[in-house]
Amino acid sequence: MTRRVTIADIAAAAGVSKGAVSYALNGRPGVSENTRRKILGIAAEMGFVPNRAARSLSVSSAQAVGIALRRSARTLGIEPYFMELISGIEATLSAGSLGLTLQIVDTVEEELEVYRRWWAERRVDGVLLCDVGASDPRLDFVADLGLPAVAVGGPVEGARLPAVWHDDAEPCREILEYLYALGHRRVARIAGLPHLLHTAIRDAAHTETAAALGLESMTTVHSDYTGEQGARITRRLLSSANRPTAIIYDNDVMAVAGLGVAHELGLHVSEQLSIVAWDDSPLCRLTHPALTSLTRDISAYGSHCAEVLLTLIGADAPSPEKRAFSVQCRPAQLSPRGSTGPAPA
């Protein structure tokens, strides 16, 4: 294994000092165009790649951002959301040649501890906070720590840090009006974790819109996003006396599970029961019938979050007027497919 090439080697080869090489490589003033070209040539020729640790040590930046996920391995596995989000984040980061450090945690305490450690070690320059809760201890924690962070979800009130989010209320209205137009009067919704911010927002939007439309019933049951719970709650709802004619699921996994239960009970989906899923992953198109869903570009969402974080930590200085603060993305669009139809008589 040949030894690594350092700037000292380049300096020696070019007959200049280490400082000059550093200026040349970083495109800073302080060297003439001629020597810069010469140095760059030698560096390329010798296959120079700067040592991260050395740079981080002097500049005190990690050239990496972190993300801690507080979900079980099983949930992370089936839930397409996270991988799509991560792949979007990753795309933006690697364009700026930043690394992504990933950690899976069990509890909030553990998550806070991870942030504390990452920041103390300078292992990351900033973090992305997923699954933002209505009153989330992490927001103040990272702000107090001074750790740059972006909330993936919002809006967060009294925001001490930027948030990137979709308007969740509008799609809720859209879907309820759509179901109403199809004749549905008894609608149920299997919602996500109740403490999450967007769950609360959707809850409110549904209650409000249902009242405005004068629906006969608008039941909301909270769940943990797993297929098991989705199936269990669906089974209960469909066995009740006055069963709903349409069910809205807060994610696609539960919707697929719900579809399975409908099959199991011998209910024809679309004729006897309509199903709508949030978060349109390819999963929604695999089933028969395909699931009507609320489509968001989650990968783009992730990219967006990463961009905001980058401007926040000043990794790539964009136009100065581009403020690094809360951004709202295009809301989810309704994609009607086979799983919704006119309400049964």
Place this chain on the structure above:
Amino acid sequence: MTRRVTIADIAAAAGVSKGAVSYALNGRPGVSENTRRKILGIAAEMGFVPNRAARSLSVSSAQAVGIALRRSARTLGIEPYFMELISGIEATLSAGSLGLTLQIVDTVEEELEVYRRWWAERRVDGVLLCDVGASDPRLDFVADLGLPAVAVGGPVEGARLPAVWHDDAEPCREILEYLYALGHRRVARIAGLPHLLHTAIRDAAHTETAAALGLESMTTVHSDYTGEQGARITRRLLSSANRPTAIIYDNDVMAVAGLGVAHELGLHVSEQLSIVAWDDSPLCRLTHPALTSLTRDISAYGSHCAEVLLTLIGADAPSPEKRAFSVQCRPAQLSPRGSTGPAPA
């Protein structure tokens, strides 16, 4: 923002030299038990956390391992395999307080470039190679580079690096014998990417076993693991003159898609068509009927791979007899569920 605590601060507070502090913190000989306790006490009190960059610079280790995934965002999203694998890897790594660096790439060339850069920058101490191909350029590349790596899949012949794998042939025999016992004589298999090593192994095992059992037909069609292709191929197979009575899918996503197609064609799954899925994710239990599948503990598999990599890079020196070389894991187990039944008359 209060300034970070460094070992110099601790040294000053304890009235000793930086060197002594370093010895004390790392549990090395060179300080008395008394001063060690004193130093540890002060360090804890001041909330000391060592700076990664500084340590990496002197020790020249990154305290992180890397993983580059060469799959599209969409595939990564629906395919539960990767997230489960990653979560297993992550569990082992964070136990050893190593970080996980993730990157998503488009082409092999790009992937090789990522390895070269990571290693040159000393951003990682080693990597895990996923989706091992039958003749995989990455194996020699990382070996030549001197970059510690573990192949997640195998066995790889002429191995210059360790591999961790499951025996894929045995489950193939098991499933075919099971289907045979149920009376199936025309079996099809929608296989994965043809260049992948385990695909080749499964191909061979199926062909061989089918011949041994004297099956009427054993069709294998290769795909790219996506639900779209799974559906398309299933549709074609089921529309053919002498359609199979059982289909084996190389992953769960395609199996779910296949189930959708069966519904679409009005075929009763288990009575008219049996379906078997590889890689039992929770997805397989969401559908109706639930999918018979070949269960592997992918998360444990990931942990295992990470352990081998750790011993390889010597991060945690285990018992010396524990050689860091190719390990074979427990093969997948057949989990019979509702999607398989006796062949139709």
Place this chain on the structure above:
DNA sequence: CCAAGTCACCGAACCGGTTCAGCTATCATC
């Protein structure tokens, strides 16, 4: 009582970059 050996600790070099004060040569200015 002194030589040898051991223990605990210090001081300094080192890893590979960045950055800044300072020096020199060049050039414009009055």
Place this chain on the structure above:
DNA sequence: GATGATAGCTGAACCGGTTCGGTGACTTGG
């Protein structure tokens, strides 16, 4: 022609750890 400004570069300090040679104190043994 003295003065000042500036571009181009050097040398050294610095970031925060690790590591190693060396030193003084203390124990041990003959």
